[in-house]
Amino acid sequence: MHLHHIRRGTGRPLLLIHGIGSSWRGWQTILDALAAQREVIAIDLPGHGQTPALPGENSIYTLADALVQWLREQNLVGVDCVGSSMGARLVLELARRGVLGAAVALDPGGFWENWEKPLFYYSGAAAVRLIRGLQPLMPAITGSALGRTLLLAQYSVRPWRVPAHAALDEMRTYARTTNFDELLWQLAYGKKQEGAPRGSIRHPLVIGWGRQDRVCLPRQAARAAAAFPDAALYWLDRCGHFPQWDQPAETVQLILSVTGREQVAALARSDGFDAAR
Template identity: 65%
Template sequence: MLHGIGGSWRSWQTILDDLAAQRDVIAVDLPGFGNTPPLVGPVTMATLADAVTDFLKEHDLLGIDAVGSSMGARLVLELARRGGVLGAVVSLDPGGFWQGWEIPVFYHSVALSTKLVRALQPVMPAVTGNPVTRTLLLAQFSAHPWKVPAHVALDEMRSFAQAPSFDELLNDLAYGKVQQGARQGSISAPLVIGWGRQDYVCLPSQSKLALEKFPDARLYWFDQCGHFPQWDQPAEATRLILAATAGHDFSDAEIAQRASKATRSKPASKVAVAAGVAALVFGALWLLKKK
């Protein structure tokens, strides 16, 4: 299990127990995040991929199935592309497939969010503990942030603020080397890319380029879901991971198991996103004034 930028192994805590009931699970802190020291030298997607490969070799884990989220989702795609490193791969809302105007929007929105998170650390327990302020804080990342458990949000915000490799890796994600693809037929193990339809970090339209670069991949859509399926649709994400890593020929309906449209509540993601954007603007003004 490979977390996203700024995260740690705790990013997976909403689904770890359910996965561990049926699999042996290894959730790591990548170098420069959580409790793992930073890499010596440049911090890039390439050097992170090298570090993960070395870790797997050292522990005799080459060929292990892997799940990645966001930056970690791009990382598992890179490792799958290299060949001989991983088995089945599930890539949840991978970064690295933005183009044109999407690049600065991604970089500056995430950079601003992180500055705000760092500034709010003294009051972060109160912010994440209240559904209203939690919604403002996580609007860019979740389709229904008020439902994200308070302790999960607090763990993630603490990790974001304390990650020494965050800034360097964010720059590489946005402006570094473009993600290479894998020619069709070169990846024989199961490869599934899952994407939230309400993802406002890695836009759903970016899935087209992801599939062009990884034509062996199967695309799965999470409805009513933002950037982190393990937060917004934990049971569905668990079913997808278990099915993909078991090599099952599953249908989308089997994984989704959704109620009928008549019984579903309408997502309030647009309201949440608007509120979150407003919070970012006010946060930026506050930070500038503080300077």
């Protein structure tokens, strides 16, 4: 299985899995900080970046199958892992399958119910159509604080602060992702995410959620936590759908803490953790 990926830094490997429409570049706001302490492996999922789409169905479960195959081929079974959005759902699925070490899932998709499904699907479909149509103007739009504010308001609580180059890279890859439409439908209406019974996940697992997420609504966090009772739930304040954009320093600290084998009791002392869990 070929997955385009980059490696930076030294130390124990840390795998990064991006969200729908993104690529390894979706991590660039925190990549260097993570690579200062770990060997970071950031992949392009099938159909994204420089990795071709899968033949046949492209869904969460076929992407997860491809990732498991790739982990085995790369001798990375048991690797620590972080995912964002769709990538966070993939992290949960891989943790459920028992092929990861410590893991962080940032604002995972897949826990929509009732009216939330069409809201997610049609808002996502409208957004990507707009992004595709605006490609000739995208350098000018993302190069302006006002342009980023208007374009990225669904994803960030402070879109004007998203670096222009990061915003442009993200908008370029959204437009070029060959299986975006299929994956968007699968995320909203495909097979529901399976959970993992209490005691079945042996390594630390944290679900991080932005309190102002407008893509995966904060109310969905309780459903994700119920499906994965071994996970701790961590809230990021003043944060939208992409913590690596809105709270990069806190996100790095969270990732390094969880995957650094610290005790859960020590982590729980952080204000961001849900005291009820």
